[in-house]
Amino acid sequence: MMRVRTALGDTVGVEVRGPEGGPAALFVQGAGLERAANPTPSETARLLAERGFRAAVPDRVGRGDSSASGPIELERELAAIAAVADALGGPVALVGHSSGCALAMLGADRIPALAGLVLWEAPLWQFPEGAPAWWADVRRHIDAGDLEGAIVSYMVGMPPEWIDELRTSPQFPALVHSWIPDGTALAIVEEQSPGAFLAGLAAPVLAVVGAETFPGMAEAAAAIAASAAHGTAEELPGAWHEWEPNAMADRLARLLAGAVR
Structure with a gap:
């Protein structure tokens, strides 16, 4: 476990695997629970390390080994991404999952040696009235202290068993405080368009969906x-918002090998 101090004073706990030096994958998880509750990125990191590359899976600010209390605003999460990337030392590919894709897009210009962006099922254009209106409603619940209502509003249209799983966490419902960066980032990216953040990137951008996914995800990836200067849309083995770790490790290894060349 590596611990990294951000420019804004937060301490981030990071699971790091693989050899030092060379390019690394930095996983940016979306809204949800702490790192330990979602084994997919950690398993992918382990498999990527077996392929000779470094991989880092941080706890998001306000979760798990990156504990912090109260609302977590967007700038704190972007500072955490930049600090962890800097601590890794080499070229870094950001691997966003779900709403973490929006954070990766906004954080990409803070990575001097960006090896690429891999964006798994970014939930853009999924809300009937648009992400800015959706997020404004969620934020009203948070600001009013109705944290459970905020979670229900945040997860509108998602399978109800996902909310049931969240209720089992001792952090429920305060965990929604760590979702503020996600909602803010989704609203910003959708309002300004992904091209505002991707068109100027020299690094490759891979927009990826699973073989089984929700309606609209493949269209969003395309x-x-x-919108990216060097963008491709791809499909990998995976189902219902989760990738298959071996397939993702193989794809990341190919991307990072290109950074070495």
């Missing part, structure tokens, strides 16, 4: 790829 639009994201089209």
